[in-house]
Amino acid sequence: MIRASTSDRPDGVPDSARFATGLRHARQAEEAGSTTSARQTVGDALALWRGSALQDAVRYPFAVAEARRLDGLRHQAEELRAHLLLADGEPEAAAIAVEALVEAAPLREASWAILMRALYASGRAAEALRQYECFRIALAEDLGVDSGPGLRELHLAILRHDADALCLPRTRAVPSAAPDVDTDGRGGLLVAHALLHELQVKPPLIRPWTGPRVDRTIPDLEVHRTP
Known part of the structure; x- marks a missing residue:
């Protein structure tokens, strides 16, 4: 667990504060271009976690928020x-790491964006397109909304094999080609048909929602109402 208590810390700094500080430093290192330092720092911050947050204080109402x-x-x-x-050229490891995140928060677009980029960089462009299509359909059917412009642009970049827009390391091998689809906007992007074989082989990461249709959004989800 990550603790709010300082009883086991000689410097009096709780794990929760250490974690938040570590994450902030990791972001600063990443912005400065030091991926090695950022990876070490964020890894150390995440190592503070053991199970749920503030498990030693769950009996107090203030701890919930x-x-x-x-x-x-x-x-x-x-x-x-x-x-x-x-960014360090390990797309396979990145894809494995982020798959658990989209399972845990299936409506968080930031996680889906990383997954799509990682799959493409791993030579799995067709799967990246398939996962986007499943996510888009789930949003439309469950919430009546569309994905945000950033994710739609990323989807188009994969279709066009636009490495610059995907911001991928250039030292890695070029991924296998995505299936031929219409990208001029006149005929629509019929990705589901092009990916029929994969849809039969591997289920999507996002699963149909079977619970009550209430409050499925999260604060940073950018969505747009469909007509």
């Missing part, structure tokens, strides 16, 4: 680690 905040920061830290793996 704080635990939710820390869980959100933990997800961001995991996303950063996956992003750094991809």
